[in-house]
Amino acid sequence: MSYLETYDKFLSSNELTTEEKNRLLELSDEEKKEAFAIPLAFGTAGMRGVLDVGTNRMNRFTVRRATEGLAKFIETLGSDAMKNGVVISYDTRRFSSEFAILSAKVLSAHNIKVYLFENVRPVPVCSYAIRHFAATAGIMITASHNPKIYNGYKVYGDDGAQMSPEATAKVVEFIDKLDYFNIKEADVKITKESILGKDNFKIDDNITVIGSSLDKSYFNEIQKLCLSPEAVEKVGKNIKIVYTPIHGSGYMPVTTILDIMNIPVTVVPEQAQPDTEFSTVKVPNPEEPDALKMATELADKIGSDLVIGTDPDCDRMGVAVRNDQGNFVLLNGNQIGSLLCDYILSKRKQNGTLPSNAAIVKTIVTTELAREIASSYNATTFDVLTGFKFIGEKIKEWEKSGEYTFMFGYEESYGYLSGTHARDKDAVVAAMLFAEMACFYESIGSSVYKRLIEIFEKFGYYVEKSVSIFYSGLDGMDKMKNIMDFARNKNLDSIAGVKVIAKNDLSASVKTYADGKTETINLPKTNAIKWNLNGGDWICVRPSGTEPKLKIYVATKASSKEKAAAVAESYVSFMKEFLS
Numbered sequence: 001m002s003y004l005e006t007y008d009k010f011l012s013s014n015e016l017t018t019e020e021k022n023r024l025l026e027l028s029d030e031e032k033k034e035a036f037a038i039p040l041a042f043g044t045a046g047m048r049g050v051l052d053v054g055t056n057r058m059n060r061f062t063v064r065r066a067t068e069g070l071a072k073f074i075e076t077l078g079s080d081a082m083k084n085g086v087v088i089s090y091d092t093r094r095f096s097s098e099f100a101i102l103s104a105k106v107l108s109a110h111n112i113k114v115y116l117f118e119n120v121r122p123v124p125v126c127s128y129a130i131r132h133f134a135a136t137a138g139i140m141i142t143a144s145h146n147p148k149i150y151n152g153y154k155v156y157g158d159d160g161a162q163m164s165p166e167a168t169a170k171v172v173e174f175i176d177k178l179d180y181f182n183i184k185e186a187d188v189k190i191t192k193e194s195i196l197g198k199d200n201f202k203i204d205d206n207i208t209v210i211g212s213s214l215d216k217s218y219f220n221e222i223q224k225l226c227l228s229p230e231a232v233e234k235v236g237k238n239i240k241i242v243y244t245p246i247h248g249s250g251y252m253p254v255t256t257i258l259d260i261m262n263i264p265v266t267v268v269p270e271q272a273q274p275d276t277e278f279s280t281v282k283v284p285n286p287e288e289p290d291a292l293k294m295a296t297e298l299a300d301k302i303g304s305d306l307v308i309g310t311d312p313d314c315d316r317m318g319v320a321v322r323n324d325q326g327n328f329v330l331l332n333g334n335q336i337g338s339l340l341c342d343y344i345l346s347k348r349k350q351n352g353t354l355p356s357n358a359a360i361v362k363t364i365v366t367t368e369l370a371r372e373i374a375s376s377y378n379a380t381t382f383d384v385l386t387g388f389k390f391i392g393e394k395i396k397e398w399e400k401s402g403e404y405t406f407m408f409g410y411e412e413s414y415g416y417l418s419g420t421h422a423r424d425k426d427a428v429v430a431a432m433l434f435a436e437m438a439c440f441y442e443s444i445g446s447s448v449y450k451r452l453i454e455i456f457e458k459f460g461y462y463v464e465k466s467v468s469i470f471y472s473g474l475d476g477m478d479k480m481k482n483i484m485d486f487a488r489n490k491n492l493d494s495i496a497g498v499k500v501i502a503k504n505d506l507s508a509s510v511k512t513y514a515d516g517k518t519e520t521i522n523l524p525k526t527n528a529i530k531w532n533l534n535g536g537d538w539i540c541v542r543p544s545g546t547e548p549k550l551k552i553y554v555a556t557k558a559s560s561k562e563k564a565a566a567v568a569e570s571y572v573s574f575m576k577e578f579l580s
Contacts, residue, residue: 003036006055010036015061015181016053023053042066042175044168044389048143048152051094058143058151061180063099066153067106067139068183069175073167074112074136081136084158085113085206089126090141091249091313092274093151096120097192099141108186108206116190118198118211120249120274122314124426127160128218129210131421137163142313145285148278161392161423165524219257221421222429226261227347228436231443236263239439240304243431244268244295246284247275248312253428263435266302268295278312286311286318287414289330296320296328306438306448308431315425316414319434321448329449334367334464337410339452340430341370343437344408344418345377354379359404361391363411364506364523364530365540365553369462370410373455379407385506385526386542388415392423412464412553460557463564465572468549469579476548483550483579487529487541492578495531495539496570504530539571541579550579 001009010016011024027035035054040047040062047066049058074081088104090096097120104114115133117126123140130138138156146152155163155171163171188204195201199211226232241258243265245251251272258265270280271294278284281291286309295307299320307320307328319336320328331339341360348354358379362370363386371381382404384390391409398404399420410416415425418433434448441447456462471479488507492500493514502513506528509521528542540553554571558564 003033006036007032010053010180013181020053039176042069042168042172044162044165044387046152046154046162048146048150050149051151055180058095058153060095060099060102063102063141063153064106064183064185065178065180066175067103068178069171070137070139070155071107071110071112072174073171075110076170077136082110082112084134084136085115087115087117087126087129087133087135087138087156088141089117089121089123089129089138091122092120092247092276093141093143093312094148094276095151096141099151099153100139101190101192102185103139103141104190104203104207105185105188106183108188108204109184111206114207115210116195116203116207118195118201118209122249122253122310122428123154123424124315124422124428125215125218125253127156127422127424127426128221129214130156130158130160131423132214132217134158140313144313145283145287145311145316147283148276156424159392159396159423161396162387162389164389164393215253215256218253218421219260222257222419222426222432223260225419225429225433226436227344227351227433228440228443231440232261232263232436234439235442236261236439239263239306239435239442240299240302241265241306241308241435241438242268242295242299242302242304243307244271244292244309245314246271246281246286246291246309246311247273247278248284248310248314250310250314250427250431253314254308254310254431257428257432258435261432261436263439265435266298266304268298270294284312286316287333292318292320292330299328305442306435308434310427310431311414314427317416317427317430317434318414321438323449331452332464333410333412333414334369334462335452336414336430336434337362337412337416338367338369338373338455339437339448340416340418340433341408341410342373342451342455343433343440345374345379347440348407349377354407355405357404358407359394359398360407361394361409363387363390364528365466365542366410366412367462367464367555368536368538368557369455369459372459380404383523385523386411386528388417388424390524391417395420395423412466456561461559461561461564462555462557463561463568464553464555465568466551466553467572467576468544468551469576470549472548477543480543480548480550484527484529484541484543487579492531495533496567496574498537498567499534500531501534502532504532506530537567537571539575541575552576552579
């Protein structure tokens with residue numbers, strides 16, 4: 001069926017509202033092609049797209065179809081899986097609550113039990129709830145840190161991690177066989193207002209609204225991860241923290257856990273409440289300086305020591321700390337993760353609770369500084385593919401084998417996890433531990449920034465950079481594929497004057513050394529290429545799993561920050577030209 005035929009089918013459907021039909025009539029020929037030429041991709045990260053009418057857009061039809069596919073998959077797992085049910089959470093984006101309620105009604109029509117949150121909750125609480133209720137799966141309606149025009153649909157497995165590639169493939173098989181219309185929903189009336197504030201409240205035989213009792217359980221669990229209660233008691237009331245949820249779902253959980261710890265926090269008032277338009281920022285991404293601008297300005301005004309920001313679904317955390325001159329500096333994800341890793345391992349060692357088989361997990365594009373830090377505490381470092389589900393898989397593996405004990409996992413894109421209560425990034429715990437860490441260093445006459453400099457002076461100045469090349473249009477994916485094929489087939493002897501030691505083609509699981517020798521890469525196959533350079537530097541290129549962009553990562557180490565930064569810039573320049 002051509003995209004125009006699909007367009008006409010939508011336009012003639014009696015399931016569309018007048019508003020939706022009017023929107024279809026407004027579309028230009030090019031917009032029709034963009035919206036209807038292909039279905040919105042559903043992968044291991046679920047689906048994410050621009051909010052609008054069309055098969056290649058996020059809307060009630062694509063959400064309903066995806067949920068129907070998930071329901072049919074759960075039915076194949078048997079009656080117990082249906083009874084164990086699905087947890088559904090959502091963030092503050094446009095239509096997030098509507099999509100969550102719609103998903104609940106579709107699942108209920110299949111006689112599948114549903115735990116629907118009464119209001120917005122972040123990713124880590126959703127992941128925790130899946131494990132708490134021993135649910136079969138979970139759905140999180142969010143587009144994470146993307147601009148306001150996006151929304152998305154993440155699917156989780158029974159371990160609380162994002163659904164495995166194998167299970168996802170089976171769900172996709174069901175989705176691909178489905179039409180966008182005539183999908184049954186439970187005949188119940190649910191509105192966002194009608195469930196607000198409810199807890200353990202049954203909508204029908206299958207749908208239960210959950211809320212405060214689950215929150216209490218979550219907070220009780222994550223409190224166990226605190227490592228310096230004496231430092232918090234000593235200086236916690238004097239630490240000044242400014243926090244911004246950037247209009248997202250982190251407001252309640254982050255402020256609650258800091259209140260439980262008796263650490264006062266000032267919330268940026270303009271960014272405290274939910275706002276589907278994220279009107280005070282360009283994009284609600286704590287990686288971007290603009291997203292924390294209002295928080296740092298407030299922190300300067302009130303003399304704060306620390307700024308913390310979380311994205312709309314509160315799975316990523318950004319921070320700013322004062323340097324030796326008293327000015328705020330933004331830390332990147334590698335630096336934040338390295339500080340937390342060092343703090344957790346050092347305190348566990350000091351407290352006598354560091355196991356002999358301690359291990360941390362990082363992604364293949366996360367700093368090698370993590371390995372240096374872990375090694376200094378006799379902990380082992382494991383590399384996994386990009387995507388926090390792979391960190392979750394390691395936790396699951398070690399729980400069964402007992403070979404290693406998970407201490408910490410992180411990725412350069414501002415995602416961190418301490419503890420095994422959840423199996424996805426947890427910015428609530430990250431904020432709790434970073435605040436506690438600030439208290440600890442303050443209690444011994446130091447600071448977070450001073451500790452970061454000490455780490456660099458001990459292990460070398462690590463600098464990592466990442467840049468993205470965006471592709472528009474329906475042929476964006478084809479453009480990225482052609483560029484990746486070019487890079488895969490091109491042999492480089494050196495990059496920016498530095499010798500290439502080996503090339504890793506992760507799509508073929510083969511590492512090829514400069515002398516022609518090869519070895520197998522013990523990781524699942526993925527579309528990425530990584531070059532190992534002389535001296536330990538590395539460069540990686542991979543397409544994004546959720547957006548039409550190619551990501552370039554470079555990493556280096558030198559005796560000074562300035563030298564490392566200059567080398568990193570030379571790598572970026574080389575790769576941009578090489579891939580152009």
